[in-house]
Amino acid sequence: MTETFRPESDTQVAELLSWALAEEQPVEVIGRGSKRKLGRVTQAAHSLDLSALSGITLYEPEELVLQARAGTSLAEIQAAIAEKKQELAFEPCDLGPLLGGEEGQASIGGVLACNLSGPRRIKAGAARDHFLGASAYSGRGTLFKTGGRVVKNVTGYDLCKVLAGSYGTLAVMTDVTVKVLPVPEKTRTVLVRGLDDAAGLLAMTRALTSSHEVSAAAHLPQVIAACSGVGYVRDSDGGVAAVRVEGPAGSVAHRCQALRDLLADLGSTEELHSHNSNSFWREVRDIKPFVGDERAVWRISVAPQAGPAVAAAITAQVAAEHFFDWGGGLLLLATPAEGDCAAAVIRSAIAAAGGGHATLLRAPDNLRAGIEVFQPQDPAMAALSHRVKEAFDPVGILNPGRMRAGS
Template sequence: MTPIHEPLSEEAAARLVQVAALSRSSLAIRGGGTRGLNAAPDGADILSTRGLTGIVAYNPAEMTMTARAGTPLEVVEAALTENRQMLAFEPCDLRGALGSSGIPTIGGVFATNASGPRRFVAGAARDSLLGVRFVNGKGEVVKAGGRVMKNVTGLDLAKVLAGSHGSLALMTEVTFRVLPVPETAVTIVVSNLNDAEAVAAMATAMSMSVEVSGAAHLPESVRGRFAGGVLPDGAATVLRLEGLAASVAVRAEKLAATMASFGPVARLDADLTARLWREVRDAAPYADGTPRPLWRVSVAPTAGHQLVAALRLETGVDAYYDWQGGLVWLRMEADPEAALLRRYVKAIGGGHATLLRARPEVMAATETFEPQADAVAALSARVKASFDPAGLYVSPLIDRKQGA
């Protein structure tokens, strides 16, 4: 049975890492366990952040919060809700799509750079990260960044750790920016557009001075699995507007008038808007209880539909688009087709294809992330050496071929 360590303080975590470094052991960091990866790479102990909980500091007036890495995301969001504030990047919750359980943690949010529909206008999780405390591969506690935006010392270190999936260091505490919750929201729905037409419509909407905060296209194959099935018949191109009620009303009229030239237009109220965009964020159509391969593909906004069209000529796929078409959620009907998918991603100008779900034996045999170019891989190796010179930290996602 794999040993699991749950330090209750940063100091205890540092001592555990020091002991592991002296004994040349390996450690796999686990947050809330929401990724469904319960096994560590061969020979590694699990180092859990479960005991590192609590909000350390929260100043609503300065719109910053500091919390220990193992703090449940729901605790953070509850505190923010009391002050009508939010995490602007809308961290996704993929437990339904992955068929996993666990509790999302704020450290896990930043470790995976979990970002939702507002990412293309508000930035990713890493863009809200102001500072971090972490334990490096030598067992040293390091502080990077600060609690206010004016103090950006070491901010680059924080950004490097965001999205590193526990492969560089153990984050013990994070400081991040929050924003006010919009007073209201509305979604403009344009019906019956094909994928290419939808990309054109979204580009037009983004070029307007109406401040679209969400732009997605839901083909007919998935449209009925969103918002309780209340979307109009046909493919749905959905555009979100947020802000003060009077401003949203004016902007919605302007956007609807322009979108009418593309197809039939309808609107969703604030409650349905909130539901719809949660489901877009969390890949809800693919929370189907199956192990059919699920990919998250990031490409140029104008290239996503080209990728899907090319794949449909050779294999069975289902897809929908977020980030104005630049984020493609792809479910394969049989095999992951990693080589085929990545060949097409390269052909359309490049991007990143991440395998999120498949049968265990398929996951173990497939590279989770887009293979790096030689120059990028060399840079990544140097970064790894600076944080963790002995290679103490291993990631079940990055190092799954070693036995996870």
């Protein structure tokens, strides 16, 4: 019989894992369920729902540190730190709507377990770079703690880096500690309109290699720009390159004008101020252009200069739509949800461009079960991953099959 367990304490987590280990009963580990359809279909009859392990347990704004139970909603954390004019600088994306769920249901533990980072990653780093510490239970049923409340606190193995991006296959986190940072005084975005992919890449590259401290850079082809809720973007005649600057008001105004001068020869420029700027980057962050349809969605990481060529190679063979984030280094792509969802074409294009990673973010369950959702590993890396999994979860009771078949 399938059961969903909702432990309300660490003791109950330990008891449940001891039972699962003794009975060799695999469990699906979820925070609040918003990313349940991210990754492969988990091969487990029972679910371990951590949503009852909720609440902020420590917040020291002066020390830029917050600790919370792993099932705490991201929305609760963001509301609490916003009162102190602080934020999670890695700009975590909310994939709930993209995956057919509700907005605002993500948990902090789930965000860290999936290492989800938004447009500011090119400046602030990934989620794992802001992950300071955790209390967790391994698949052996034993409690371990890693990290602490400051950045330079690691002796031995930095297990936070191992847990980030493990999708709950190594351990069940019960408490996490993260770094928070002040919200920038001002945020503005410079748009360059009427650009194709190549010109959009040139605009982003110029901005990012300038001295103007760009915190995000994206390019939307015309068909994607036309779907934006921001008028200046939606009404553009062609694709739109967008670069964001943040900081003190005077500095932001100066840098915006300097960027407009720098990019003026590529196309007409416009400027988004705080509200429109924030709305635009939420659209990019949460992959809003592909929310609400039935297509498969891929997240492809390549060398920024290779982005347009990879997109062109794929769209020449498959009916697909795309846009770029991370200065061209992240390609978001929607393809028909049939067959292998263009996996062979995508991975061939990546290989031809010198390598990269492609992750299938969204597809029907029956297709996700038969596709390599994550980038296939070479033999040496696969062997290392297997050894790490065995060290944490030798019987394979935690999210089996979530990342790779049989593990």
